[in-house]
Amino acid sequence: MKKEHDNDAPSKSEAPKESTLKFFVETKTKTKFIKQANREGLKLRDWCIKHLSAACDD
Template structure:
């Protein structure tokens, strides 16, 4: 799991809060081999904590969220507050979509990856 996905899952879990989030954060840290946060002691007697822990240790998104968390993902470090619109041939777009799928990305994420690489 990359750092961005880890942070996104953590932010989604935080929106749930409570014992579920405490367990989820603890499990997700263990899943990614990061040291558990010191202020999150295990509370296995709590069903919500255990449910969160099991989701986190498996590397699953928090309950109620799917793997493509959308706006939490799109925001990144800076809020996504602008739109880029381009016109292109449908065959060319199809090639881009297929390449993005091969890399396990949505088209917009793939395009941003390419633009970021080109601007470095």
């Protein structure tokens, strides 16, 4: 018996493409980033995306 597909799930071709960005910073710099992200109510990942995207929009 065939299993029906979930119509709400995006197909592989429709799913957003993601990539990894990795860079190294001093521990004290990362700590500053985390504290600022927390002040803004964001996770570090979201904070980095927000600020890196803003730098590209200028």
